Amino acid sequence: MSDLKADIQARFGFEPPLDVNAELAQSDLPPGAAAALSNILARRSYRRFTDQPVSEALRTTLLACAQSAPAKSDLQQYSILDLRDPAKKAALAELCDTAWMADAPVLLVFCGDLRRAQKVCEMRGHPHAQNTQDSFMNAAVDAALAMQAMIISAEAAGLGCCCISQVRKRLPEVAALLNLPDGVFPIAGLAAGWPDEARDVTRRLPPSIVVHRDAYDDGGLAAEIDQYDQTRHAARPLGNQINPEKFGTAAFYGWSENAARRLAEPSDLGGLREFLESRGFELA
Numbered sequence: 295m296s297d298l299k300a301d302i303q304a305r306f307g308f309e310p311p312l313d314v315n316a317e318l319a320q321s322d323l324p325p326g327a328a329a330a331l332s333n334i335l336a337r338r339s340y341r342r343f344t345d346q347p348v349s350e351a352l353r354t355t356l357l358a359c360a361q362s363a364p365a366k367s368d369l370q371q372y373s374i375l376d377l378r379d380p381a382k383k384a385a386l387a388e389l390c391d392t393a394w395m396a397d398a399p400v401l402l403v404f405c406g407d408l409r410r411a412q413k414v415c416e417m418r419g420h421p422h423a424q425n426t427q428d429s430f431m432n433a434a435v436d437a438a439l440a441m442q443a444m445i446i447s448a449e450a451a452g453l454g455c456c457c458i459s460q461v462r463k464r465l466p467e468v469a470a471l472l473n474l475p476d477g478v479f480p481i482a483g484l485a486a487g488w489p490d491e492a493r494d495v496t497r498r499l500p501p502s503i504v505v506h507r508d509a510y511d512d513g514g515l516a517a518e519i520d521q522y523d524q525t526r527h528a529a530r531p532l533g534n535q536i537n538p539e540k541f542g543t544a545a546f547y548g549w550s551e552n553a554a555r556r557l558a559e560p561s562d563l564g565g566l567r568e569f570l571e572s573r574g575f576e577l578a
């Protein structure tokens with residue numbers, strides 16, 4: 295029996311304002327819906343997997359689920375690289391500086407893809423007039439939605455997953471390894487397999503500062519972030535502080551200090567604009 299109220303409490307550290315269990319029991323949720331919602335509420339990322347393979351039948355089904363995601367104007371401007379060759383997986387893991395991904399039974403790279411639509415225009419004798427920032431955004435969103443559909447489906451089947459933005463760390467080398475042509479850019483990798491580690495639910499920011507009713511309002515932000523830092527720290531303190539040599543050792547090290555330190559330095563995933571421009575993206 296699913297307890298969505300408990301799941302929401304575990305996610306945020308406080309009870310939802312409504313007794314969702316009682317209220318939803320009165321409504322007409324179809325059979326299986328509460329279990330599906332509970333699964334999403336309790337999700338977490340996994341980075342260590344057993345050796346048990348993921349069957350071709352399950353892989354095929356999950357990839358079909360990924361392709362069932364909505365896509366802007368039905369243009370489906372993304373591609374998914376399904377890495378099977380252990381040597382290639384190892385080479386990608388090395389480029390990403392992320393050793394554990396090589397051992398994932400399923401390793402995918404989700405890519406935005408303007409090339410296919412450009413070719414379709416060519417095939418049908420029309421110009422391709424949408425190589426813009428908006429096209430880039432559409433392709434990135436399509437790819438992200440397909441990745442999220444894959445994650446939710448894989449987790450429903452009992453697999454664990456973790457996204458890997460590190461595939462953007464060395465873009466030209468990753469593109470060469472995966473034979474990515476012009477018009478195709480990786481947004482993230484996705485490792486999946488049967489979990490072989492215990493992970494906690496990560497507390498999320500309170501809905502009061504993420505969900506804005508009718509109009510954006512972050513008037514209460516500072517106090518709510520302080521509160522979030524405290525409740526999250528009480529549940530699971532963060533481990534190592536980022537760069538204490540530069541920033542000092544904080545007596546209290548909450549989520550916001552960690553986030554701010556992370557954002558205080560340029561990301562090691564730079565070089566996206568140069569990569570895109572070298573790959574035929576006009577970003578006009």
Ligand SMILES: Cc1cc2nc3c(=O)[nH]c(=O)nc-3n(C[C@H](O)[C@H](O)[C@H](O)COP(=O)(O)O)c2cc1C
Nearest residue numbers: 337338339340341456457458459460461482495496
């Ligand atoms: C787009 C994206 C990229 C990510 N890249 C990485 C990554 O490169 N390495 C990693 O260990 N985790 C990565 N993650 C996982 C996040 O760290 C994780 O989702 C976050 O810490 C929250 O934890 P949870 O998923 O268990 O709730 C990524 C997540 C997203 C959505």
